[in-house]
Amino acid sequence: MTVQRVGPAHAAVLAAIHGAAFPQEPWGAGALQVQLEMHSVIGLLDERGGLLLLRVTADEAEILTIGVVPAMRRHGVGRALLDEALDRAAALGVRALYLEVGVCNGPARALYEAAGFLEVGRRRRYYASGEDALVLRATLAAASDAAPTRLASN
Numbered sequence: 001m002t003v004q005r006v007g008p009a010h011a012a013v014l015a016a017i018h019g020a021a022f023p024q025e026p027w028g029a030g031a032l033q034v035q036l037e038m039h040s041v042i043g044l045l046d047e048r049g050g051l052l053l054l055r056v057t058a059d060e061a062e063i064l065t066i067g068v069v070p071a072m073r074r075h076g077v078g079r080a081l082l083d084e085a086l087d088r089a090a091a092l093g094v095r096a097l098y099l100e101v102g103v104c105n106g107p108a109r110a111l112y113e114a115a116g117f118l119e120v121g122r123r124r125r126y127y128a129s130g131e132d133a134l135v136l137r138a139t140l141a142a143a144s145d146a147a148p149t150r151l152a153s154n
């Protein structure tokens, strides 16, 4: 198991990973610490060089960020983080998990599609670059459901 839940004490580590994964828009340690102090936010760290922040609100959740340092991409880090987030969300009773992704972000879109996310919306010129964002959703089976799979059929 390379993925662990972390809190505000890991803000600097997460900031270093975020800065490497998103050099155009790094999140500082202070901003990450504030987010990790919120009860609704779950921080996940993959010790190989990946982070994910998940915000849970009742039976919905949103992936705030997911990133892997360039040297460790295509080694399953992103998938491990996403799987852990999906498992934790399902265990908390989340039924719908949302995220936004740039239309031109092929690697991330491939990761999400492989994990069962479907496109449910589009935000025009959402990013500073002018790029549109797609809104994706994964529908989860509640932990108490009898269905054997985590992802629901729709």
Ligand SMILES: CC(C)(COP(=O)(O)OP(=O)(O)OC[C@H]1O[C@@H](n2cnc3c(N)ncnc32)[C@H](O)[C@@H]1OP(=O)(O)O)[C@@H](O)C(=O)NCCC(=O)NCCS
Residues within 6 Å of the ligand: 021, 022, 066, 067, 068, 069, 072, 073, 074, 075, 076, 077, 078, 079, 080, 100, 101, 102, 105, 106, 107, 108, 110, 111, 112, 114
């Ligand atoms: C998107 C990102 C998190 C993926 O992380 P990763 O650790 O490289 O992904 P994984 O190795 O776990 O890949 C899992 C699957 O996603 C898909 N995938 C990931 N990167 C891909 C790429 N460059 N091209 C095509 N498919 C890709 C594949 O289906 C892959 O499975 P496979 O390796 O068995 O083919 C990483 O590229 C990243 O940090 N990008 C910059 C930050 C970013 O854009 N974050 C998302 C914002 S919405």
